[in-house]
Amino acid sequence: MNRETLTRIIGDLTEGLTPELTAEDFPCFSAEATEGNEHVSPDYLDVIARSLDKSDIATFERAAKAMDDGDLAWIGFKIVYDPEAAMSNTDNEVTKKYGDEGSADGEPLVFFCNDAKECVASRPYSPRDFFQMKDVTRGPSMHNEQFEGLTWASVPLFDSVRVWLLGASDASSEVAALAHHVGFDVTVVDYDPAYVNESRFPDAHRIVLPGFDELDKIKADDSDYVCVLTRGHMFDPEGCVWALANNVHYVGMMGCAGKNERVYELVREAGMTDADWERVKRPIGLKFGAKTPAELAISIVAELVDVRYRQRYSEEARAKHEASLGRS
Structure with a gap:
């Protein structure tokens, strides 16, 4: 989400104008995001835009x-495709009971919701609406299509975590696809354009360097994650040194114990300390017997999701979430 977009919308609504809402600003309405869903399309942004007035200014100001x-907050959208069904739908024997009221009305709605479950909207909403509005904090909503007549979508108001993939290996290509799918901003780095191409990395930023000895020409932020996945592990030492020198939040490296010992020696020769080396997760990924590039990608991205979860939520919040799922 672009902060200037919110400013523009607030300005238009203040002037009594209908703001322009685009799928570029609200990608949950893009052709890609809505493909195969006959209840919503990019054109629905025009319906939402026409529904906005000055009463919605507070929602965008809070965003x-x-x-x-x-x-951690979201702009959310109630999308109504059958107003009568949206207002009259009822709970079944499985769902938690939210009373006899369906959605508060049959009109689209833009709302704000943050991880503290604060919701701001221009009109009153029903208990069942609130249940689904809160669920956009899983972004997108986990239960957005639970009830008939309406669905829900959301756009995060915070930046995606950036993941650097050092090396354009087959495993790296698989990681790039999965990491993008679960909301990471992916950048792949290698020296051979035959491997760093759109076909192998269609959803990633692609950087081609003359060699891994020139990694210092690019910089990472301390909030970034780094996966060292160079082809044949040949440049893993350079990747580890670069990640540690940039003090990234997470760095992981593939490889067996024997290979890692030699990488350790080279990393130490480059000036890193034993404490630095201990920051490198090795081998990268969760342990469940993954062997093929695709299986390794599942293991790696699962770990990235877990690291992101622990980074964003306190121990207390995580314990509460786990307890709500019945996990100790």
């Missing part, structure tokens, strides 16, 4: 403040 504060 702008959340961006300024760096909160």
